[in-house]
Amino acid sequence: MQRLLAAKRDLRLPQELAKLHRYACLVLDDIGYVQHDQDEMEVLFTLLSDRYEQRSVFLSTNLVFSEWERIFKNPLTTVAAIDRVVHHSVLLDMMQVRSFRVQQATGQQAPEVTRGS
């Protein structure tokens, strides 16, 4: 993200996006854990738009779609981003899947899926 921000500042964002375009799939790890500023979210949106229907994005987040405004700050940008990501996508709902690491740490033989309360 920092690379994209620097590229935007230096007016060479299209070139940086073109470099990423070489990769058939881009993994955006844990979006939403850390709060980002407006500029970062703008380049993220630009990136998602650039890849829309051209290249894959594998995105992981702890936030459900209704909370994505926390990522993109602006409601219109949020809707547009979700639209681009979700159109032609596979959704993996892992909210109810128990963390393997937690399970390992506690040494439990837990059921496959945690039960909702």
Next chain:
Amino acid sequence: MANRQVELRTMLQSLRLPTMVELCADLALKSAKEGLSHEAFLYELARLECERRSQQRIERLLAQSALPREKTFATFQLERLPMPMRGQIERLRTGEFVKDAINVVAVGPQVLEKAISWLQWPMTWCSRGTLSCGHLRHS
């Protein structure tokens, strides 16, 4: 003849075709013995060059990704996922979604640890919240 072979190797080297340099002489001999056409010989030589390049690229990207190598589908406990998701993961494993520019959105706490690393994606692996880019390993 010997000079021509040396010259051919030099030309292939200058064209940066190392696998063809390495295998050209042996494959030419083998092709002659088996009566292969010139086209078939050239096809096989080019195919081997492409295959090795592809393998090297995958290895390079895997190394850059710094993903734990031991996390493969062989060690992934698929049975701990709900049944519909097992099917989804199996389909993702084929890599077809990449060809069709299909996105994948995994929602949940620490999802990447759970879902992606077992797919053995060679990608540049950065710290949380940063950008990672990759190329699917078809294995």
